[in-house]
Amino acid sequence: MPDAARLSDDGGTMTDEATDLATLGEFGLIGRFAATAAEGSHTLTGIGDDTAVIDVDGTRLLFTTDLMVEGVHFLSSSADLADVGFKALVSNVSDIAAMGGHPRECVVSLAAPPSTPVEALDRLWEGLSEAASAYGVTVVGGDTSSAPVLFVNVALIGEAPEGEWVGRDGAREDDEVYVTGTFGDAAGGLVMLLEERSPGDVDEERLVTAHLRPRARVAEGAAALAAGATAMIDVSDGLVADLGHVCERSGVGILLDAGEVPISAELARAAPRLGADALGLALVGGEDYELAIAVPAERSSDLVARVEALGTRCSRVGTVVEGDTDTVAGHDRSDGSAGWDHFGGTEPREGAR
């Protein structure tokens, strides 16, 4: 089974050995905090899903936040801040989409060096406003500060239609796993940006755009909810890592058929020129902001029909299997197929979102 890998994820360990943030990792830190977080009486879903779900007099509100830091999430030297503002909002909208909800209001925190040109900040605001307009989000407040590097934080409220939502925790054995769209384009675009390579053709242009201007799958998320999806996540950390998050929260494993992971024609054509492995980018490259969806087998044709009716590809990539995430931690590399190992595989990447 050379194209399959058994996935699960320990979600970061609360290891006593970790002495600094680099050792602990992002997921370790979140796990450490979540373990001692107090539960709220109106909290239906707390830390650990794409968004929180809270009850407001019977309405189910979704609440999420995403942070972008210069030098970590974008390259200051080459970034048009309009792209940064756009993506800062879209990454939050994508989290709402992954619950099956629709976005509503946000607050924006912005910190920047005092020497930042006003024009650059105007561009950031333009990009953010463009995304807000595209997704029906209202910016209702914010905060600003000086800082040595640029920080943009968006906190977004959404609403779960008719009080229903899809978390990461409902995947069950024998469910099928589907994804929207294609994978690896954004990572291909990032390779180009890191190499300061100008797009040589329309394929390469498409990859850079996928990285800089992702879209959130709001309608597709709602369609998956309506189709009876049992678990859903937006793929921001990479497909393998994010499926691992579903495994962890659902207490299952996922048998991923890597050969079925959809790759765009543009990436397939451009990858060799970039010296990159398209499948590797598709499996572990992050920031595609596509959805991964678990659905009972008998509902899968309905899911596909609903998503494809939106003009979006919907592909089966795997199956949910019995698994115990306490004992099956990390992905199985024993078959030697882990072509994405050099990216760090399912291990938390330092500084990754």
Next chain:
Amino acid sequence: MPDAARLSDDGGTMTDEATDLATLGEFGLIGRFAATAAEGSHTLTGIGDDTAVIDVDGTRLLFTTDLMVEGVHFLSSSADLADVGFKALVSNVSDIAAMGGHPRECVVSLAAPPSTPVEALDRLWEGLSEAASAYGVTVVGGDTSSAPVLFVNVALIGEAPEGEWVGRDGAREDDEVYVTGTFGDAAGGLVMLLEERSPGDVDEERLVTAHLRPRARVAEGAAALAAGATAMIDVSDGLVADLGHVCERSGVGILLDAGEVPISAELARAAPRLGADALGLALVGGEDYELAIAVPAERSSDLVARVEALGTRCSRVGTVVEGDTDTVAGHDRSDGSAGWDHFGGTEPREGAR
């Protein structure tokens, strides 16, 4: 009238001359963004008040965010991150208090250098959790990243009781202006921290605590709402600056009787030893997180009774007067009484929150 100064505020200008953030200033940047922000159909109050007010199926939710950046809002060299975490939450709770609401759920974004000791991050979380517990706030999610400096952002939802709230925009001519508590203690504590001076007695200890561990006036804010307050703001930027924000939003002036601004006995005793002017600290020192409240004269005794029933001092400090903030920009220094001029007066301070 040597102890009075006429205040108003132009709220930052959208000056065409500003070429970078330092020139534009925080309030200039916010004004620039707010001028082009789209209005939302569920937005009852948007950018420019202590919090936004949004309608969620008839419930009025309050929504706010506050960020803290190492080297700007706290001194990395001396900070116990428990204090930073505590204050990051309290500054948000204070914004909810200034609307007369009560806080509910928050999301937290945290970015830190990879070398940050895990123990320090645990302390930050402990302080934040302590404040969350004290104010009945549930942490429901967050995001983390690496960054060159520590960055903490909290976004907080609150609720307006019975759909009522007090904004910054309702102050009317002849209203009286009251404040809770005392002013300048936090600034006195900051002077000590900046001079790396250890508290020499209980007075100095109290000032440092006021700076590091402010409390939010939630019950007092609710009391002011119940008493019929017309405008309210929490004093984080400094009394003069924040009253200026009320002037701007309400389209009025405020005649501040500086001699009536309450100063604690501790600050009065410690200020000479610090080489500081207690009144100056009280007028322009920020981060006291007390409330400033405009109230019709006939409701003022009720306001005082309600606030003092909570064990909190409530002092009259001024009167709302006719004013046109389009033409009376900046505070009037013509009487030569502006003892706080060396702090920057009502001008936006670069990098200040």
